[in-house]
Amino acid sequence: MNLILFEPEELEPDMTITLKAGDIRAVHLKKILKAETGTSFEAGILNGMQGKASITDISEKIISLRFSAEAEPVGLHPLTLLLGLSRPPTVKKVLKEATALGIERFVLCGTENGERSYIQSSALKDEKIREVLIEGVQQAVCTQLPEVRVEHSLRCAIESLQPEADKAVLIALDNYQATISLSEFWKIENNKASRVTLAIGSERGWTDKERQRLRDAGFTLCSLGARVLRTETASIAGASVCLSGMGLI
Incomplete structure (x- = not known):
């Protein structure tokens, strides 16, 4: 995954996202990116904005993220x-x-x-x-x-x-x-x-x-x-x- 994508409905009004431990994206963050609190990575909202997400909390059960939009989506x-x-x-x-x-x-x-x-x-x-x-x-x-x-x-x-x-x-x-x-x-x-x-x-x-x-x-x-x-x-x-x-x- 060069970019981790989230569904629009996963994004809370305060721009936070919570992933459960079994989510394939959470597994990628932990096992491939070796992510920890403070880790930032390329992220985007499906059919929406691109930007960065940073991990605010990580545990055995969940990963809490904050998304920051930086650019309009690249057109097809x-x-x-x-x-x-x-x-x-x-x-x-x-x-x-x-x-x-x-x-x-x-x-x-x-x-x-x-x-x-x-x-x-x-x-x-x-x-x-x-x-x-x-x-x-x-x-x-x-x-x-x-x-x-x-x-x-x-x-x-x-x-x-x-x-x-x-x-x-x-x-x-x-x-x-x-x-x-x-x-x-x-x-x-x-x-x-x-x-x-x-x-x-x-x-x-x-x-x-x-x-x-x-x-x-x-x-x-x-x-x-x-x-x-x-x-x-x-x-x-x-x-x-x-x-x-x-x-x-």
Whole structure:
């Protein structure tokens, strides 16, 4: 944890917070940071202010803290990652690492090549997803959580994004029918995009039908080169190239 986060409701009006001994954050403070009374560390309120917290009292049962707000939350980047559902551990990796990059929104969807059972995985429950997102923002020393939506199909995912499609640059990664590399695409776009949607297929990629659906919706098929990459690798590499192309990293 590079930043320890607290829920807004944990913060008392006098800016104090109390953690019970079994709380994972209390365990981290005691065992990893070797904290004691007076110890100060990076802290933040979820979707709120960032600052420092200092320990005012520590015992076997509780840790008492005082939070001091120092800065407004760091904003998220206007990038939506449309991700075909893959194995739950893969989805978890993508959510965590892409959240650390500052991606604003994830739209997870079932695909024709993806296992139908993925959409019913317990890993997609709201509380499980939230845990992973929190890990990502704590790594990045930020407090803002991205939005996550789950759709049953690529068609539903595209339709859910339709209201803002005219304002976004639409890109789909594809190894087989891409017409341009992602890096070449951004040389042409040249920092002109204010919002981007990047679509990445599940572990076996897109079907021909899905590629056509993406084209019909206005997506440009781009490649990350000749190598076939894992979904988690393609997701982070593709998102990084897009954020760089937008002039954001």
